[in-house]
Amino acid sequence: MQQFDPNLLNSVGQPLMQGDVTSVAVTEPGGIVAGLSNNVVDPNQPFEVTVEWNVFGGLVPLWIAALDPSGLNPWTVSIYAESIGGGQEQLIGEVTVPTSAFTNGAGLLERDYTATVTVAATTLQEGNPGSNISGVYKLAAVVFLDSQLGVVGYDLAGFSEGPIIEVESLI
Numbered sequence: 001m002q003q004f005d006p007n008l009l010n011s012v013g014q015p016l017m018q019g020d021v022t023s024v025a026v027t028e029p030g031g032i033v034a035g036l037s038n039n040v041v042d043p044n045q046p047f048e049v050t051v052e053w054n055v056f057g058g059l060v061p062l063w064i065a066a067l068d069p070s071g072l073n074p075w076t077v078s079i080y081a082e083s084i085g086g087g088q089e090q091l092i093g094e095v096t097v098p099t100s101a102f103t104n105g106a107g108l109l110e111r112d113y114t115a116t117v118t119v120a121a122t123t124l125q126e127g128n129p130g131s132n133i134s135g136v137y138k139l140a141a142v143v144f145l146d147s148q149l150g151v152v153g154y155d156l157a158g159f160s161e162g163p164i165i166e167v168e169s170l171i
Contacts, residue, residue: 004158008057015057021160023052024141040166043126049079049093049117051141053158056110064111067147067154068099075099077115078142084164085134087125092139093117099145113143124167135167 004019028038028047041047055064067073074096082089095117102111127135140161147154 004053004055005156006153008059010058017055017057017059017063017156019053019055019156019158021051021053021141021143021158023050024139024160024163025050026139026163026165039163040168041124042170043124043167044121044169046121047119049119049139049141050114051077051079051117051143051160052112052114053143054104054110054112055156058109060109060111063154063156064099064145066149067145067156071098071100073099073146073148075113075115076142076144076146077117078144079117079119080140080142081124081137081165082140083134084136084138085127086132087127087134087137092123093119115143126167126169136164137167138162138164 007018008016010016026039026041026047026049028041028045076094076096078094079092081092095115097113097115102113104110104112124137125133125135127133138161143158145156
């Protein structure tokens with residue numbers, strides 16, 4: 001499930017300020033198939049979660065400029081893991097992305113962003129038969145741009161549930 005707030009339309013249904021978290025992918029940089037999406041990760045190795053999102057609509061240039069006039073208020077991208085069955089529930093990694101780091105050229109009415117969060121080795125527990133630790137986790141990605149305007153309702157936030165990963169030692 002993906003959602004973005006705010007999702008504002010004008011009176012004829014055209015986007016004023018909308019967004020989407022378009023992709024959340026897990027990769028193991030040093031794995032046997034390095035760089036390919038892999039939802040089974042070794043707890044003894046770091047892995048990466050790459051998040052892609054965009055904002056679009058007629059108010060994008062004004063909204064982003066109002067939230068980040070100095071260029072010092074970046075997006076915060078956070079990855080959370082929630083165990084399915086017994087196990088941990090926690091923040092597993094976080095990075096910031098400047099609002100100016102959009103990837104689609106001029107980005108006048110649409111701005112595409114990407115971020116890669118590295119999850120350190122031993123962050124998540126492996127499941128073991130007979131224990132109450134499942135080793136299965138649902139990831140949630142959050143992209144957040146904090147309003148510095150001091151007025152409620154100007155923050156931008158996108159959410160995506162999934163993917164589900166299995167933590168399994170290769171040794």
